[in-house]
Amino acid sequence: MDKPRIIDLPKIFDPRGNLSFIENEKNIPFEIKRTYWIYDVPGGEKRGGHAYYHLQEFIVALSGSFDVVLHDGEKEFRFHLNRSYYGLYVPKMYWRELENFSTNSLALILADNDYNEDDYIRNFDNFKTIKNGK
Ligand code: TYD
Numbered sequence: 001m002d003k004p005r006i007i008d009l010p011k012i013f014d015p016r017g018n019l020s021f022i023e024n025e026k027n028i029p030f031e032i033k034r035t036y037w038i039y040d041v042p043g044g045e046k047r048g049g050h051a052y053y054h055l056q057e058f059i060v061a062l063s064g065s066f067d068v069v070l071h072d073g074e075k076e077f078r079f080h081l082n083r084s085y086y087g088l089y090v091p092k093m094y095w096r097e098l099e100n101f102s103t104n105s106l107a108l109i110l111a112d113n114d115y116n117e118d119d120y121i122r123n124f125d126n127f128k129t130i131k132n133g134k
Pocket residue numbers: 034036038046047048049050115
């Protein structure tokens with residue numbers, strides 16, 4: 001089973017401004033099928049609060065900062081994202097929440113499949129039951 005992990009992205013330093021990039025299956029461990037972004041988050045709000053049966057994601061703080069809180073059914077892991085040259089790989093079947101958004105933060109999320117509500121687990125107790133095979 002894949003583990004969540006921070007993945008560093010290429011960073012091309014330039015006095016005119018730096019540049020980073022992601023290429024399909026080279027910098028992240030899946031083929032990108034969809035991208036979406038979360039922005040204009042009011043202070044104190046949270047996004048997420050669900051897991052996916054199959055979807056894998058890669059989350060980058062393109063601007064500002066926020067925390068991604070993951071739960072594997074037993075333990076919680078917190079990742080603080082605040083740079084645009086690395087991101088967090090989130091495998092399938094991790095409960096995930098995004099919180100502590102700074103003002104004007106921008107979360108870019110790359111995903112390996114189309115949006116599909118049937119792939120969501122939106123109840124934490126259900127998630128734990130399924131994940132722990134009970
Ligand atoms: P959701 O994934 O529940 O948001 P979050 O977990 O970040 O709070 O998505 C919120 C709504 O947006 C959901 O009702 C459906 C819609 N949506 C799409 O239509 N396409 C997408 O790619 C995403 C991510 C969401």
